[in-house]
Amino acid sequence: MIRVSHLYCGYPGRPVLRDVNLQVEAGEFVGILGPNGSGKTTLLLALTGILRPEKGTITIDGHRLEDLPSRDRARRIAVVSQDTQVRFPYPCADVVAMGRYPHQGRWRGPTLRDARAVRRAMELTRTLDLAQRPVSDISGGERQRVLVAKALAQDAPVLLLDEATSAMDVHWKLQTFRLLAHLQRKEHKTILAVLHDVNLAAVFCPRLIFLKDGAVVADGPAREVLTPATLERVYDSPAVVYDVPGNGARQVFFVPDTEGAHR
């Protein structure tokens, strides 16, 4: 379980998160949404221990995050970050294998277990055909799938994703979110996904958290928080909410101001 209590966190001279309180149970799938600059990435960086809280605490399974050695943190939390740039032309299979570092000893090479975890992660993300391609020479969407595979190879119970499917086409976005939902159900993974696509989140994330100006403005079951009032407050844009006939999914349509648009 992850518990965030009265968290204040940011960058030198730039406070961002203000009194954030959250509790995420093991096995939850949570979507984190909000406008640009609202603090979503900052929250994920705090949850990985990369950014230290100015005030407040973050615990995972009762341990204060800052007290856990980095290898221990990496065994508990895998991250797919927003920045997908990989400078060196490593083969994609080697990049996925880097996800195994927290499980490897300093003086021994990869084990059969590591090799199996890498293969399984690449099968699940359907990236085996990219295995020998240099990661620097594949498309943005393909690279994101390789980075999801790397995080899965890490085999941590908690998975944090920051805009991890932003460069993928509709097919791969849906495939990836279906895979995440499957891992949540079958392997009890705890998943926190930052994303801008409200409708994708509405379909796959049973719980949604909206941030604005560094504070949580809505947190609850997707059907309850997806209201025109909340969406207008968060995005300053008029929104219509409707239920898709047949599958019960709640979806959102942001009503554009069409003045000046081509129609």
Ligand SMILES: Nc1ncnc2c1ncn2[C@@H]1O[C@H](COP(=O)(O)OP(=O)(O)OP(=O)(O)O)[C@@H](O)[C@H]1O
């Ligand atoms: N390294 C940094 N140093 C200083 N300020 C930063 C840094 N990174 C982000 N910020 C600022 O912190 C605030 C929150 O940024 P953050 O990246 O958490 O937003 P976000 O909600 O993830 O936005 P986006 O949707 O654009 O990815 C913004 O005002 C941003 O300009």
